[in-house]
Amino acid sequence: MPAESLRWDTLEALKNSPKGRLKYNPDWLEKGEVMNVIMLANGFTYITLAQRFKVVSHVLHSLTDKKQSYNITNIIISLLPSWTMVYASNNLSPVTNPIPSPTISLLSPRATQMEGCIRICEEKHRAKAKMELSLRQELQEKLVASVASRESEQLKRFEELMELKQRQEYQSMRDMVDREYALIGRQEKLKEEHKNRIKILNLRLREAEQQRLREAEFERQRQVEGRERLRALNAIQEEILQLNQLLEPAAPTQSGPSPVLTSYSTRANQLCSQVSEVVRMTAEGEFPSVEDMTVAERALHEMRSLIRVMQEAAAQAQEKRKKEQEEEEERRKMKEDKWMDERIVFVWGLKSALLSKGLQTKAEQSTLKWYQELQDSANQCAQSFEGLNNTKDIQTKKLRMELQKAATIPVSQISSISGSKLREIFDKIDKLLSGRSVVSGGKSVSTSQHPNGLDFVSYKLAEKFVKQGEEEVASHHEAAFPIAVVASGVWELHPKVGDFILAHLHKKCPYAVPHYPPMKDGTSVEEYQKILGYRVEDGGVEAQDSFLKRMSGMIRLYAAMIQLRWPYGSKQGPDPHGLNNGWRWLAQMLNMEPLADVTATLLFDFLEVCGNALMKQYQVQFWKLILLIQEEYLPRIEAVTSQGQAGSVTRLKQFLESSLRSRQIPPPKGQLSSHFWRS
Secondary structure, eight states, X not given: OHHHHHHHHHHHHHHHSTTOOOOOOTTTTTTTOHHHHHHHHHTOTTSXXXXXXXXXXXXXXXXXXXXXXXXXXXXXHHHHHHHHHHHHHTTOOOOOOSSOOOOOOOOOHHHHHHHHHHHHHHHHHHHHHHHHHHHHHHHHHHHHHHHHHHHHHHHHHHHHHHHHHHHHHHHHHHHHHHHHHHHHHHXXXXXXXXXXXHHHHHHHHHHHHHHHHHHHHHHHHHHHHHHHHHHHHHHHHHHHXXXXXXXXXXXXXXXXXXXXXXXXXXXXXXXXXXXXXXXXHHHTTOOOOHHHHHHHHHHHHHHHHXXXXXXXXXXXXXXXXXXXXXXXXXXXXXXHHHHHHHHHHHHHHHHHHHHHHOOBSSOOHHHHHHHHHXXXXXXXXXXXXXXXXXXXXXXXXXXXXXXXXXXXXXXXXOSSOOXXXXXXXXXXXXXXXXXXXXXXXXXXXXXXXXTTHHHHHHHHHHHHHHHHIIIIIHHOGGGHHHHHHHHHHHHHHOHHHHHHHHHHHHHHOGGGTTOOOOOOTTOOHHHHHHHTTOOEETTEEOOHHHHHHHHHHHHHHHHHHTTBOOTTSOOOSOOSSOHHHHHHHHHHHHTBOOOTTHHHHHHHHHHHHHHHHHHHHHTHHHHHHHHHIIIIIHHHHHHHOOGGGHHHHHHHHHHHHHHHHHTOOOOOTTOOOGGGBOO
């Protein structure tokens, strides 16, 4: 039992050691808890992995042995010698035992054999590990050599790149230095050239200064002489103009000048023109030359001679003119007496005719036929573009709006302006009616974009012209003339538009025909008032003042159109609607029964705008017509006029009296220059 006693002593020593204080349970193997035994073996951190494997193998072999049965104590005891050897081999402190015992090998033959096998296996594994380690070392050395070779090559390339940069920088520095040397050389050369140029310029400046002084002296002398000649020339011109003014009172004013006096006056004007031409040249900064002074002095001498001759001729002409004036006064008195006799005869003749025949209540048949033809033409045109108005296509609707804007906006822009602005508006309207493209609202539009585009534009354009008379001219009477001259030009080039203007005018103002539409059976009062030109809105009729204002504006526009013609046209064709229509309207108006308030207003507006043109055109016949209005027609107007409507009658009466008293009708306010009048 001594050997078994030593095992327990060793176990006790290991249990009390700092690294071997392990707890175990004797019932592990009996209960199948083999892993606790293995953990017990693993608790010794001083044994190697191979040794731990040996412990586990030994335990497993003991458990699988069917011939013998071991408890946990026998397994641990069989393993203790191996642990004590491991513990001793690692120079650990040996287990102290108060009872010394001899060293005895406790390994069994089978354990010894197992120990040898384990060591052989360890040697094999160690040799294999050494071989693998050598292979890994060789591979690592190759990898290190490869990396070192690659890094060496990269280092060489880097050194070569740095060397190249150094050479380039060096070459750049050399080039810069060479350029600086070349620049310094050029600068030196330029300095030398500059010095030479300065010397040359100084010489030239001295020469120029001397030349300038000589020229200044010469110019001073020329200025002095020129001023003296200029003063003399101004004195000559002043004297010639004064002498020429002396010729004006001697010229005849009533009768034509005599050929002799005319030739003298013409020659005097020629002499004045010669001197004025010389003076004009001096006004441009030049002094008169000696030749100019000779011409002026010769003209002055000739003018003085003319004055002497003219004074003699003027005295003779004055005497002759006095005799002619006396004769002219006698002829005028005779003509005035004759006109008064004719006036009395004419008035009595008209009174007799009116008393025997009476006035009409409706227009003549030919006038009504003309009126109906215009309305039918306008209605047919409106029906032709009915599809354009009622279309549901978005593009067609946009085209209709663009065409309407292109036609109406230029007319809205016409006001009391003239010249290039009117011409620009007219050209834009003419282009649109001619089928060419115009720009309206930033978009290009043309009547050729739709089959009924031209009819639509013509109709809307005429409607806009009449609306301008109804609104703009009614508020600003002067606006009638610029609107009328553009409308007249469009009418001349595009007669269809003129017909539509008349149709719209007659529809809104039937008195422009003149036509008093009768009330037909079945026509309501409101509908009949619309036919007469009144505005009926929401069951109410507009006030009489508003109605007369609109009618006045449209009559004024019509009166302006018949006397104006577009000045930039050819004027070679026939006048589409001239002054003869004004005479027709006035005659037919006087041939119809007057209407209260309406007739007096329209006659006054028409005569105020167009009376001057009719007076120049028809002369004596026009005055006979004015006399008829005053003597016969005005009393008829007063007879149908109530007390509250006397304002329009008073204006007409004062206008007639003033015109007959002065035998003159003044031009209307706002009338354009004479080149707009119809010839």
